[in-house]
Amino acid sequence: MTEISNNALYAFYYIDETTEMEEFEFLRFPAQLKRIGSYAFIGASFPNGVVLPNTVEMISGLAFTMARTGVSKLVIPESVKTVGDGAFSNFLVAEFAQFPASLTKKQFAIDTDNPNFTFQVTGETTQKRYGDIFYETFTHEGTKEVRITGYDTFTTTQTLTIPETIDGMTVTELAPNAFGIQQVNFRKPNVQEVILPATIRKVGDSALRFKKVDVSTLQQVEEIGAYAFASGAVYSSSETFVLPATLHTIGDFAFSYMNVSKVHIDNKKRTMGIGIFSNSNITDVSFEEGITHIPAQMFLENKLQQVTLPTSLREIGAHAFQKNAITSIEIPPNVTTIGKRAFLSNKLTSLELPESVQEIGESAFSSNALTTVSMPKKLKTLGNNAFHYNQLRHIYVPQVENLGAKIYNNNPIEHVTFAEGVTNIGEGMFEESNITEITLPDTVTHIGARAFRSNKISTVVLPSSLQQVGEYAFSNNILTTIHIPKGVTFGSHAFANNELRDVTLEEGLKMIAPSMFIDNEISAVVLPSSLQQVGNAAFKNNELTTIHIPKGTVFGFGVFENNKLREVTLEEGVTTIPHTMFSSNQIERVTLPQTITNIEEGAFVSNALTEVTIPPLVKTIGLAAFSSNQLRKVHMFDNVTTIEEHAFSHNPLEQFTWSKKLETIGPEAFYRTKLKKIELPASLKSIGYRAFFESELEEVHIAAVDEIKRFAFQQNNIHTLTLPKQVTTIHDGAFINNALTKVTIPFKTKPNDISYIFGDNPIKEVVLPAQHSTYNLDYVSNSRLEKITLENVNTKLTYKKDFVHRDGLVFAGLYVDAARTKRYTGPEQKAKTIYVSWGRFSDITGHWAQGAIESFTSLGYINGYPDGTFKPGAPIQRKHVARILHDVFKFEAVNDVADFTDVPKSHAYYAAISAVQKAGIFSGDNGKFQPEAHLTRGQLAKVLVLAAGFEPGGKSTFKDTPASYWGTPYVAALADLAIVKGTDGFFNPNKPITRAQFVSMTSLALEEMKRRAQQNN
Structure with missing residues (x-):
């Protein structure tokens, strides 16, 4: 193996966020290894050290960074020539390190906590040691000199003194980072201050960063690098710090954060970086005449209050005096450029800019306390936010070639004067100010976006020169009238949220922008015939009462939404009523032109229309197009194919002429109307979800349809229904909660869907089609069913042995005669009409509580069991008693008590149990209700006395x-009222109450309550 690639072992050993990184006991690298990739061992642990073989040539950046625990030793061979940045950053070594002299601080730097740590540098090195100082020699102009390269971080001294000479050679330079990060860094260094000799000529980048240094000793220095003295401990033993005359180059932020209060800047020509004295404690600065330029960020974030600038000055750099406390400033007469944020966040109260100024940068004077500004007349560039967040009341706007945005916004401006010839008012120039009146010069051609937004302007005249007005330009003012000239292009919301009552649109105007007049008080407007386009919501939220719509104009959505329109006229030639165009008005009548082809979503929603005729070219009525009106009569021609969702919902519809080409009725299209009878055309294919929900329908005749969706006709009063035999799909609940007494089942409808489709109807007769050979009556049964008509006498009827309706009736059989004397046995009887017989619970006939049980169950307070029994002798659970008593007595809460610990809010009976608890009827035991426990006779006595209000x-x-x-006391009270009796002188208070006893006692208590109420009346 010659290479360990990027993330190799990191990826291998890192499993997830909760898995500990593998520890390498003693990492043995392959003998031929040459390259270790980036992040190869990031975050790993090497408790016994890392020794790299002498074949390794390259260690990539961050290869060993952030070791999770310290290593005992680290050995890097001389073969390593390349080390990437941060390869060993945050790498802690405990005892010993060996590394080649060829590696720089940037390539190799490690940490240790051990004050006895030892290290060895191998190979040839130019670095030497003098006490606690490391140095190297070099030749300058033929003379050998000394450059300080570092120091021993293990030294115990707090102050290091750099000598003027070492071995007879003058110390003239400090290398970059000389007293910063070293190759071996003790984490608790002692050195705080460095005393420099006067011989120093050059200080490298960050050489003394974070160290205490007296900069007044540098009398011969010529070059200072970036961040060289960036430290809050840097000071000057002389009262005023003066840059040495020998100094010709100063790097970025060289003296930032220094602890010096007075600085003098001479006029020597120097190369100076940015932020030289930034973030310091300077309170006083003086400039020598002859200075022409103040570099960027030079005095950023200091404590200056007064500054005198030299008359020779021509340019003030960006951020030069940002975030000070300057109260006044005199800009010299030769200054041409003031950089961005040059005086941002000071305390300036007044400002006079000389005529020489040609450029003011972005936010140059923003966030001050300016009350007056004298502007130069020859200004060419005025940057974004130049004067925002001040206290300016009177503004002079010069003619400027390059004008930024939001120049004067957030000022309490009362008066604005424009220079002669001003053509452009920039974006947000006066936004969120206090302007009450404005006179626009007749030369203005462009007004930028938000230029006058959020002021108090009551009147404005748009000049004839105007060509463009940006979005929100005059929004959020108090304008009451406006004349809109032709030939001007407006941005959206240009006059939004004013108090406009009178708007004049000049003939020739071609476009009104989106939301241009939204949120005003316009009561009347005439749309010119030249108008080609009106944007979305252009007149939304106004007070318009009438409007005339010209042909040839294209309207966006919601143009007149939420006005007070009562009268609308549309010219012949208008083709489209766009999305929400007239929604939320008070329109009572409208005549739609014959040329209309599209009525889009919400076109007339929430108005007062009582009658409408849909023009003959319209094919689709859009979503909620006429919803929430007072429509009683609608006529449509035979071209309409689609009525979309909510199109006519929430109307008191009584008459509706249906298109003969209608194919689709969308969801809730006629939700909550007052149609009594509908005859839907043969062209119909689909009736949507809740299409006629709660519409007071009594008769429904559907000539043809493919699909009727869920709850399409739910909660009406339909007693007559004609369904096409060809209907393919009728979804659940399509006709539930109606008054149907007879239902003919379409032949394509599955028998097991019937109860879901026609549930909660008082159906007495069901007609079963001939197409199905078997029907299961479980799906059509209810206690009102009297008759079944078979179109095919060979159809077989099946049903469970016993099933009970919720009213407590029991299925008692099928008969072939109306008197129910002759049983139906099957298809062999060839009976076309079959009669259904119902009875009460099978186990209460002759029972002592039969009357009470039948009465109580008929009221729906308690049900029987699926097997047709009531089980009068069975015990009853506490949760069921709570539910029944709450249904009977409708308890009101009188106590604020904590919930029972064994009845969470998710419990099926939580509402009822909570109600009886808060009514003080049940108190439970030790905070528990025990919902599944059986109620005893004694407990019921107490509960009934409390519920009925007996003494x-x-x-x-x-x-x-x-x-x-x-x-x-509770048993005695009920016994005196003959509600309980007992047996042989015993009450048996601890026995479970039976279902029959519960029904009887509760019924008698209710009768006693009724008797007392009548007596009191």
């Missing part, structure tokens, strides 16, 4: 209910 206590006594028994 506990009485004269009656039983041998087994002494005064000490908790239930005696």
Whole structure:
């Protein structure tokens, strides 16, 4: 093996987020290994060390990064020539390391916590040691000099002093990162301060970053690298820090974060990077005359309050004074450019810009406290947000070639003056300000998006020069009138959310943008004949009462939605009523032109239409097109093929003329109408889900249809129904909850679907088609069924031995005579009409509680069993008693109590049990209800007394209910009322109450309550 590829062992050993990384006891690499890929051992553990064979030539970036535990030793052979960035980052070695001298700090750097750690550098090295300092020699202009390259992080000293000479050679340079990250780093270094000699000529990048240094000692320095002194501990022993005269090059952020309060900048020509003094504590800066340029970010985030700029200055760089506390500034007369964010987030209150200024960058003066600004007349570029978030009340807008967006937004502007010749008002220029009036110059051609959005402008005149108005340009103001000139292109929402009442659209206008006048108070508008297009929601949410729709204009959706339209006229030639065009108005009558071909979704939803005629070219009535009106009469021609979902729902429809070509009636198309009788055409193919749900239908005649979907005719009063024999599919619930007494089953309908299709109807007669040889009566049975008509006398009828209707009746057999004296035995009798007989429960005849049981079950309070019995002697569970008593007494909550711990909200009887608990009828035992336990006679006595409101206590006594028994007052009360009697002087309070006893006692309690109510009345 010569290579371990990227992620090789990382991928192999890493299983998922909860699996620990494999530990390598002592990793043995193959002898021929040459390359180790990126992330090969990321996050691995090497408790006994890593020793690479001397064949390895390349270690890719991050190969061993983030070792999970420290390694005892690390050996890298001299054969390694290439090491990628961060190969050993965050790599902790405990005892010993060996590595070749050819590796740089960038290639190789490790950490240790061991103050006794040892390491060995192999191969030839140019680095030497002087005390705790590492250095190398080099030749400069023929003279040997010293460059400091690093230091021993294990030193115990806190202050390192760099000598002026080492071995007779002058120390003139600090290498990049000299006192930063070393190749071997003790994690608790002691060195805090470095004292530099005056001989230093060059300081490399990050050489003294994060170290304490007195920069005033650098009197001969010529070149300072990026971040060289970036440290909060850098200071100057002199009151004012002055850049040395010898200095010609300063790198980016060279003195950032320094702890110096005063700085003087001379006029020497230098190459200076960005952010030289950024993020420091400078409170005072002075500039020498002759300076022409202040670099970008030079004093970013300092503590400057006053700044005097030299008159020679021509350019102020981006972010130069951002985030200070400057209260005033005088821009010198020769400045031409002020960079972006140059004075962002200061405390400027006034500003006078000289005529020399040609460019103001993005956000240059934003987030100050400016109340006045004097603008130059020859300005060429004004950047985005240049003055936003200030306190400007009076604005002068110059004529500018390059105009940015949101220049003055978020100011309390009261007055705006435009320079002569201004043609462009930029995007968001005055957004969210306080402008109350505006006079647009007659030279303006373009108004940018949101230019005047969210102000208090009450009037505006659009000049004839205007060509384009951007989206939201005047939205969220208080405009009351507007004249819209022809030839102008408007963006969406241009005048949205104002108080417009009067809008004049000039003849010649071709387009109204989407939502252009949405959310206003427009009561009348005339659409010009030149109009070609009106965008979506253009006049939505207004006060329009009438509108005339010209032909040839294309309308978007919701154009007049939510107005107060009562009258609408549409010219002949109009072809389409778009999506929600007139929705949520008060239209009472409309005449649709003969040219209309499309009535789209929600076109007239939520109006007051009482009658409508669908034009002859219309084929489809769109979704909810006429929903929620007052339609009583609808006439349609024979071209309509589709009525979509909710098209006529929620209307008091009484008359409807059906198209002879109608094929589809969509879901809930006639939901909650008042149609009494419908005769659907032979062209029909599909009737949708709940198409006629709750529509008061009494007669339904369907000439032909392929499919009737679920609940299509649910909850009507249909007593007469004609179904085509060819209907292929009738889905569940299609005709449930109606008044059908006779049903003829279509021959293609499966017999086992019948009960689902016609459930909850008082069906007395079922006509069974000849196409099926066998029918199972289980699917058509109910207690009202009296007669079965067979179209084929050879049809075989099957049924379970016993089945019970919910009213408590028991199937008692089939007969061939109406008097039910002659049993039906099968097809051999050739009977065409068969009669059904029903009886009561099979086990209560002659029972002492028969009357109470039949009465109670007829009210639906309790049911029998599937085998046709009532089981009067069986016990009854507490949960069933709770449900029945709640149905009977309709308890109201009087107590706020915690739920029973054994009855969660998911319990099938939770609602009933909770109701009787909160009514104080049941209290349970130790917080539990025990829903499956049987109720005792004594418990029922208490429950009935509390439920009926009887007074506990009485004269009656039983041998087994002494005064000490908790239930005696309740038993005595019921005994006095003859609701309970007992046997041989015993009440048996702890015995389970039987179903018959429960029904009897509850019935007698109800009779007593009724007697008392009549007596009180």
